[in-house]
Every structure is written in C-alpha cells, then in structure tokens.
Amino acid sequence: MNLTVAVIIFLFNIDKILSIKLNKKITKTNFKEPHAKFKQQTNTLIINGVISPQRLFYARVRYARFPGFCGATILEGRFVITAAHCVFYLHPNDIYLEVGDFSLLHPSIETYRITAIYVAPGFNSSNQPINDLAILKTSLAILRAGSMYLPLCNSEVPEDNYPEVLVGTCGLGSTSTGRYTINPAVKLREMFFTLTSFDTSGGMNYAACREDNYCTVPVFEGGNICAMDYGGPFFKLHCDTLEPECLLGVASYSLSKHDNLMENCNDGSFFVKIAKFEEWIDRVLLNHY
Template identity: 35%
Template sequence: MTTLCKVSTLLLTLASITSVDAKPAVNTTNSNLKSRSNVSFIVNGFPTTEKKFFARIGFTFNTKFCGGAIIDEFWVLTAARCVDQVNGQPYEWRHLTVEVGDFTSQVPETSKFRVSRVHIHPEFNVTTNSHDIALIELKRPVPNDRIKEMCTSTPEFGTLVATCGLGSTSRSSVAPASSLRELFFRETFISYSIPFNVGFCPDDQLCMEPVAKGGSICNLDEGGPLYKLHCGTRIPECILGIASYYIVSDNPEMNCRGDNTFASVPFHFRWISSIVASG
C-alpha cells in the first residue's frame, strides 16, 4: 500500500492555478543564475500556519536573512551560500543569529538563538551550485516540538512537497511578508521551463517545478526547507531539501519564475548525520 500523494487535479483545483507555461530552457551555468539580489519572493504562494521547524537566519551586519530547517535541538540546516563568507569559509558565529516563532510580530529575545559553529559542506561550489548545504550549531537547544526529522530517501515523482518562506509576495515590493507563505512543488528531471535544459538533475540537487504558474522562491528565501507532505492531511512529514537557487531575468516582471533547485537532504544525509553526531 502506498502513502504517496501525487500532484493531482484536486491540488490544482485547491490552488486555483495551472502549470507553468512551456518556455525555452536555459542552461544552469548561464550568468542569469542568481542567488543574491535586492528582492525576495515566495511568489504565488499561500498563507500558511506556523511551521515550527522553520527558522530565520539573521546577520548582525545587514538586513539580509535566509531560511533554515530545524533538524535537531542544537542543529539547523540552511544553504551554504547563506553562510559562506568567501571560498567556503563561513561567517564567524558572532555575526549570525537563529530566530524561531510564527513571525507575525517582532521575535522576542527568548526566541533568538546564538550560534556556536557553522559547517559548510566541503564540496560546496558557488559557481556550479553543487552541495549548497550547511549546518548551524546552536549554543542552547530549541524546544523539541520544533524539530522535524530529515527524509532519508527521495519520494517518487509527483509526490506532494512544499516550501515556505518570509519573502515578499509581490515582484514590485521588497517588503517581507507579514507571515509565512507556502508554495507547492512537484519534482522534475526534464523541464520545458526555466532553468533546466540538460535533461537531468544532479544527484546532490532536487529540481522542482512549482505547481503555481509563476510561483517561485527568490533571494532571502534561500536556505528555507522543502518538505514532503502527508497525502491526506498535508502535514509536513520530513525535510527533503534546502532552497538553493533560481533564475532571475533582466526584466523585473520575469524575475523568479519557473523551476527552483534545492539541495537534496537524502543525498547529504550521511554528511549531515556525521556532523551532528560529532557535535
């Protein structure tokens, strides 16, 4: 008996959306690939209830932030590009803070966690976007009810997955959302929309096509969790990926459209587990 929940007509009706328009594919090594810009989006997403395992990674020296996924009382997963200062060297712990909560109001000091160490995957490459994953170790534990286990295997194509973030809901605004928003995805190897044209997805990455037309992650949503959803309840089951990169167009109206790429948690499971165990 299978428990997989495929993206279906029911989901499309729920979202009141259609699939992404077919467009010429773009090579993933193209200079249009961006991981940093001046705007952030969960575009065409939906308001969602608090995802307790979602964390916001803040920086002491600017207003930039990234998402994160709480996988252990002392450990948070995020994108390597979020904490990479230069050439694989992480920012010093004193420059980072991890925040938890529903993010509908100012985060209290009790929900802010100081960082003790940062581990960037040793094979992270910002040029090729490979192994874009990192671990942040906290100085004190987060409550156990905020922990979400990692997926140990990649589900079948079409399985219902989602991501959440705090980015702007409009391409014309840089203001973050007042609360978390969620976006549905389906996995794809061969895509007829931006950004894939090689016909396959690297093993260390998950290439996801948004169900929503024009839906996308964008800058500042990097590091956020991709999670498998239970078929019947749509309750998050496990952390499947970490938001990595997307395509940005010179035309602002075309920013953050098409497919998105996430670092695969199942692929990196052994590395993650070894770091957590050594801590």
C-alpha cells in the same frame, strides 16, 4: 506516463488535494483565494503562494552587520540546517538565529548565538550553488526543539514517483519579482510543487536535473522561491494531507528569465537534496554535539 501528462493529471485533481483541511484555519477556499488576489495583494504572499499555517520547525538566520536573512530548519537541540551560500563566508559571530511562530504577524521571537558553521563537502558558490548545505550550531539548546523539529527524510524520492508526490516550502522572503524591489513577507507563507527529472529553467529545456538538486514544477502558476527564502525547508507532505512529513531538502536558488531584465525569481526553484548528505549530517551532529 510522461511528465507532461502526469502534471496535467495532477493539476486536474488539485481541487481534491486542496480540499483536505490542514487545520481549522486552512481549507480549500482560502488556498484558492490568495492566488486569485495575487496581483492586487503581493505584500503578504510568497510569489504566487499562500499564507502558511504554523510551521514551528522554520527558523530565520539573521546577519549582525547588514540587513537581510535566510531561512533554516531546526534539526535537533542545538543544530539547524540552511543553505551554505547564506553563511559560508561568515564568522559565527556575524550571524544569529531567530526561532518563533512566524505564521503570526507579531511573533514572540527567541534569539540564539551561533558558535559554529559547518559547510557541506564539495560546496561551490555561484549563482547556481553546488552542494549548497550548511549546519549551524547554537550556543544553547533551542527551547522545545524536541517538539518543533522536522525529521529528515531517510531516502530520496524515486524518479518514477515524482508526479505522485506533493512537496512544499515555506519562508519569509521577497514577495515581489522586481529585480530592484525586495519586499519580505510580513507572515510566513508557502508554495507547493511537484518534482521533475528536468531542469525547468528556460521553459522546460529538458536538460537533466542536477544530481544534488530537486527540480520543481509549481502547483500555482508562477510560484517561486526568491530572495531571503533561500536556506528554508523543502518538505515532503503526508499522503493525502498538506502536513509536512519530513525534510526532503533546503531551498537553494531560483533563476530569472533572460528576456525580462526587470524581474527576478520567475524561471524555476531549485532545492538541494538532504539524502545526498545523510552521512555528513550524521557525523556533524555526532562529533560536535
């Protein structure tokens, strides 16, 4: 089955997928409505995404000397994982971690100092970073980390299974595609994708997706990660539900179409693969605990 047919079949059955309840608050109805209202109400949504339920594994990396932030995911007691391009040029004292229930409008936030930054081998910073992973170590153990963390997926998704797997990301990044307008979300929100073997920038140009990345096709048309979503979790969903099963990757970058210089984040979302760095992650956690 070719990719185009598979995606069409997936989208044809999306009502069935989205009709499954996440919890008492999230149903088929309120997944559909945010997308329909996007043009009238962008201040509380991911770019063409939906309001997120509670995702306690999500954390936020803040900068001490300038505004802005990146997402992160709790790994275990004193460690979180994020995008290397968010932190590689900084000293640990230049950043700190915020943990809380960001699905709330006014969450209670716990703050942690960062004592070490570990950047993945082979990282290369550019507008399309390579091997874009970093692990941060906190000064103290994160309270309740044992019940909040998201386990790592123990393998990559086989390419033959891409059309059958639903994946998601969540974040607090910009809800506007305007090149000169950054509007962070007021509450956590998320987007769902299917995986593809091709780099989808430039309108599905059929170049192969880079080996260190997952390339994606958004479930909701126009859905993308954007500024300050980077570093956030990219998760595989449990079969037949919309609940995260394991951490598949980290939000790395999005691209912008060349034919519209006034907009960003409208030409594909790319996520670095966790499984490619499993041995490195294990070494960091073991040697630096």
